[in-house]
Amino acid sequence: MVNALNMKIGFGLIGAGGIGFVHAWSAKVAPLSFEDLDPSNITLVGVYNRTLSKAERLAKRFGFKYATSDLDRVIKDSEINAFCVALANAFHKDPVLKISDEGKHVLCEKPLGLNYKEAEEMYKAVKSAGIVHAVALVMRFMPSVIYAKQLIKKGFLGKIYHFRAVVAHSRYVNPDLPIEWRMKKSIAGGGALADIGIHLMDLARFLVGELREVSAVTRTFIERRKTLDGKIDYVDVEDAGLMIFSFENGALGYIEATRFGPGFQELDRIEIHGSKGMIRFYLENPFEIFVYSLEDEAPGVKRIILKPWPKALWPPSKSISGWAFLFVKLMHEFFRAIIEGREASPNFYDGLKAQEILEAAYISAKEREWIRLPL
Numbered sequence: 226m227v228n229a230l231n232m233k234i235g236f237g238l239i240g241a242g243g244i245g246f247v248h249a250w251s252a253k254v255a256p257l258s259f260e261d262l263d264p265s266n267i268t269l270v271g272v273y274n275r276t277l278s279k280a281e282r283l284a285k286r287f288g289f290k291y292a293t294s295d296l297d298r299v300i301k302d303s304e305i306n307a308f309c310v311a312l313a314n315a316f317h318k319d320p321v322l323k324i325s326d327e328g329k330h331v332l333c334e335k336p337l338g339l340n341y342k343e344a345e346e347m348y349k350a351v352k353s354a355g356i357v358h359a360v361a362l363v364m365r366f367m368p369s370v371i372y373a374k375q376l377i378k379k380g381f382l383g384k385i386y387h388f389r390a391v392v393a394h395s396r397y398v399n400p401d402l403p404i405e406w407r408m409k410k411s412i413a414g415g416g417a418l419a420d421i422g423i424h425l426m427d428l429a430r431f432l433v434g435e436l437r438e439v440s441a442v443t444r445t446f447i448e449r450r451k452t453l454d455g456k457i458d459y460v461d462v463e464d465a466g467l468m469i470f471s472f473e474n475g476a477l478g479y480i481e482a483t484r485f486g487p488g489f490q491e492l493d494r495i496e497i498h499g500s501k502g503m504i505r506f507y508l509e510n511p512f513e514i515f516v517y518s519l520e521d522e523a524p525g526v527k528r529i530i531l532k533p534w535p536k537a538l539w540p541p542s543k544s545i546s547g548w549a550f551l552f553v554k555l556m557h558e559f560f561r562a563i564i565e566g567r568e569a570s571p572n573f574y575d576g577l578k579a580q581e582i583l584e585a586a587y588i589s590a591k592e593r594e595w596i597r598l599p600l
Contacts, residue, residue: 234267235304239296239320240311241274241283243417244334247552248361249287255556258539262560271299276438276487299484300324306359309556309562310334314419317413318343324366325350330357332559336423337576339414341584341600343428348573359559359569362427363551366558368531369506369514373497374432380501381518386394388433390425392493392508393486397447397464402532404450416462418443418586422482426582427575428495429478430469434576436478438593440471443588446485508548 237251238245249272257265269289270454273296274280280292293299300308300323307330310320318338324331331351337344337360351358364370376382395403395419406412407420418441429436443463451457465483472478493508502524503517512531518524533550534557540550560567583597 226259226335229543231500232266234307234560234563235270235302235509236267237271237273237299237302237305237308238283238289239267239299239308240334240515241272241276241292242311243421244452245272246283247312247549247554248311248332248334249283249289250549251552251556252309254539255553255560258352258553259534259536259557260538261536262557266475267560268304271302273299282390296320296323298328300329300485303422307383307559308332308524309559313406313412314414318335318347321347322350325354325356327357328354330559330563332361332555333573333576334361335576336414336419336580336583337573338580341580344416344577348577351573356549356567357562357567358573359555359561359562359574360571361552361555362424362571362575362579363555364424364428364508365513365571366433366534366551366554367506367508368440368534370428370432370510370529372514372529373506373535376504376516377432377497381502381516382497383501385433385472385474385476385499387496387498388429388472388476389496389498390428390479390494391481391489392425393482395487395489396417396545397484398487400447400450402450404458404460405455408450408462409412410461413462415583415587416443416445417464417482417484418466418468418480419462419583420482420484421478422466422468422581425480425482425493425495425578426468427571427579429472429480430575430578430582432497433472433474433476433478435473436582436598437471437583438583438595438597439468439582439589440587441466443467443587443590464588466586466590470582472587511548511551515539546557 256262272280277294283516310333373493446464468480470478506513589596
């Protein structure tokens with residue numbers, strides 16, 4: 226294992242939009258937030274964006290050395306050995322392939338590609354290159370998820386029967402909201418299931434096991450929206466999707482993902498039931514979990530408050546709510562995997578398997594039939 230004090234990381238960011246801002250913030254504060262990262266050895270070097278002014282604003286705010294609209298310049302920069310790809314989904318593949326060719330490490334936003342075929346190509350590239358690769362399936366870093374995984378390994382639930390999960394946003398319920406790239410299949414690859422539901426697909430695999438078969442239904446509630454210049458364009462991805470599925474171990478699962486859920490906010494609820502009890506947690510507070518055990522002398526739902534991650538200096542235990550902290554932990558995992566020369570988790574294989582479930586759901590919704598996995 227390489228000591229953190231001897232390992233230099235030059236960080237490059239590809240994409241300066243909304244999620245690019247989140248990753249820039251995470252790369253900046255991760256070395257300050259974990260005692261096993263040395264801030265002096267992690268340098269924010271270059272930011273790429275097609276619109277140069279966006280890259281310049283982000284570079285100035287977070288202290289990157291330069292901004293550019295030349296993708297090859299930042300990828301070939303010898304000072305950069307680790308990248309985050311935070312572009313729209315249709316534009317993930319080409320930078321990832323180029324970064325792999327350069328033998329540099331890469332963290333990519335989810336979903337990996339527009340479809341399973343793209344994701345598979347990207348996975349093969351990073352695996353062949355022998356680089357560290359990670360994917361932004363950040364819900365795995367919720368302390369509640371980590372604790373749930375430990376409980377399941379110890380047999381707290383006994384035989385698992387049910388996985389149930391709901392995720393909802395509400396911005397798209399506004400009929401006057403102009404059309405944007407997440408509403409176009411050619412750029413996003415899918416709608417609510419691809420955008421937010423994919424996190425739940427990953428948690429289903431991570432906590433319960435591999436899926437056997439999937440059935441899904443999707444719906445677009447508002448099919449036409451205005452463009453920014455007042456013209457009419459068509460929404461060709463789903464506003465909401467429902468999935469039912471079975472696991473290889475015999476358990477049943479259900480996922481609901483919608484961008485038409487006013488009042489739901491970030492309450493995202495996950496429940497797992499087994500022969501011995503129940504686990505429930507919410508994205509609203511990643512540091513809280515509810516458990517129920519039939520083996521307790523007086524069974525009842527218990528609320529457990531969890532501490533932040535090992536070696537975390539921030540957030541302090543008295544201020545532990547917030548979705549954004551999950552991205553800091555993701556960046557910490559990415560940097561530590563590079564330093565230690567090990568696989569990151571979740572990585573491109575996890576991203577590939579999540580995308581396989583997503584693709585099965587879309588095939589099922591189109592063909593109106595159950596789809597067996599693997600594809």
